[in-house]
Amino acid sequence: MTVTYSFDAVTNTWLGGIRILLRWKGSIWKIIFKEMTFWVLLYMMINVTINLCTTYHQDMFRIVRDSIKRGSPGLPHIFILGFFMNVVFNRWVGIFPKMGFVDHFGLVLVSAIKGSDAESRLLRRTIIRYTVLAQALVFRDISIPVRKRFPNLASLVDAGLMTDDELCVFEAKETENVNYWMPYQWGIRLIDKAFEDGIITNQIIAWNVATKMREFRDTLASIMCYDWVPVPIAYPQIVFIGVRVYLLALVIQRQQLAEDVELPVEGGYLAWLFHFPIMTFVETLLLVGWTKVAESMLNPFGSGDDDYECSYILDRNLSVGYTIVDNPVYPRPDEPDPFWHMAIPKPFDVFDPKSTLKQQPYHGSVADLHLRSRENPSFGGTLRRRSQMSRISVKSGNPENTVAGNMSMDGVKNGPPTPSTHRTRLASFTNDAIHNVRMNRLDSVTEEHSNGPKQDKTP
Structure with a gap:
């Protein structure tokens, strides 16, 4: 669901910026379309109604409009919204490194449990499956797409992440909390069994594999904490109230009556065009867009365009984990590499022998600065x-x-x-x-x- 636009922003050109602006999926236009339509229609309704009223009602409206105009600059909506955006963005960025990728653990596991026999393969594959199973148990409780994919524990059996016997053992353990830890317990037991049977030859190696599994479990525990303790609800409430109250005041205080403005044209569509407040529309667009971006980043485990791909991460971890631990094939360094006889090797240009890539090695910023030694007169006599x-x-x-x-x-x-x-x-x-x-x-x-x-x- 994450929208990627890195190729359009590979160079800092105006054409790349236009390409990014013209995107619809995950764009600002998609998330503010409905609310911007509401505020524009509300402005037009108030404007038409006031201009059709009597002079007395228009005078009363001017009093209310001027009063709101004097009090609006005192609203701290920009400060509240900016601080809220900072909190939400830091939280959103901090969650993704905790999602958990099985690559590191798989490489450690295949280096500890060696062998291509059936027992060694089964141990490695089962431990990887238990690791992904624990991740699926966590994701199905915090992510809407994963919950729809695995609505119950039986669906995990149908997906191949759990066997029928393991499901019976999992459901037989009655605890007050969810048994996220049980697949890790099974995996640690298999590591101990591999050490007892001599498949893992060293106790330190077995301890290292168990530690890497524990580190993978710690990342998922951090995800659970993020979901368990969100941003205090009073903060999104005050942001929602502050921004919407200011927008309502903006719609009222920027109203223009026909008698207040001397138009250069008489009647027709051009007269109504001069009545349209362009800068008010731009200000509303920025405020609504800023608020919507913060609200969409508040919970990245939903089904929005820019939410995390939890379902894909499960599929990727299972596929990559099995690929790493199942019958790894290693090349033999029988021949010297192409740079064997080079004192200072440099990579070859495959496509263009006269590469035009800019190469600027590190050079100290003041390395070329030459200072003249001068005598300090204040210390000359001392x-x-x-x-x-x-x-x-x-x-x-x-x-x-x-x-x-x-x-x-x-x-x-x-x-x-x-x-x-x-x-x-x-x-x-x-x-x-x-x-x-x-x-x-x-x-x-x-x-x-x-x-x-x-x-x-x-x-």
Whole structure:
């Protein structure tokens, strides 16, 4: 039921936008057609009635119209509708990743239960069927199309998702809640049996398969929570009331009487054309469309054009799951790949050797920026490079590991060169000693800068 238009929007052109606007299925025109017809007819009825009334009634209508016009700007309908749309859209986007696709679990299952014998195949296929069965039990309670497809548990047996014996076991378990968990319990039992029989050779592998099944179950539990706890009903109610009250006020306050407007034409259809409020129609169109979009996204499990394809997901999971776990065939890497002798392989252009595709590898946004080193005048008189080695307590315990001479903050020696006989290796300093050097230098520079330049007190 989901309407796809990705091909029409593949490029940002005006023709693609027109193609999207001309669509009918799932479009804004389809969902607002009936309500827009109602508001247009209501406006025309009020306009014709008022223009046919007496002068006294027209004066009374002007008083009511002006009063509504003064109070309408204070209605917070835009704020309420915008916040409601944000809540509904985030909820709608967050539901779909929780729908559950069996691909990941099927790949883990086929890597754990190996073998092409009948017993291994039966185990893999049965576990996949139990997984899809649990999903069908959840979907038939939250989705209208799935409920129509599987109206009762016997229909699941007819569809092949459940056997007669499994149906008897399922119905024999009497609980206050729905037994969504029972197919997972059966699947976990089969995984344990496979480990006991030696089909799964490692307990960690068996635990991993059970964990993936539990993760698939968690996604369906999230779907149940979304259906169980919807948006508080007071919120859609206040949005419905606020928008419709504003539209009713809009229909009244935008009415034009024949005596109020000086038309450039006299009589005929052109006179009525000048009476039609075009901007009022556009404003009503946007408000009704915005509200209808929010209301249609409130529950994506219905039968609308843009609701989720729950029935298709069940069919797809069963088909793909069986395809993954039933007799998988793997290619043997007997020959080297075409890029075997390439140091930096690049894909070949199959259709056009001179491909015109734009290729722009990553390049840092400031990688080409060259900065000139300039001296900061505020620190020119205070950043004096002097030796701090006298403050260092070398933890190595060797008194010879002392370097004489001045050192800057970046570790570069300044001043007159030290004779080679007095030089020692910096590698003998421990990490703590180097850290103390840097911290002492930073403290001295900060202290000098805070005290300011020394003043000469000599008269």
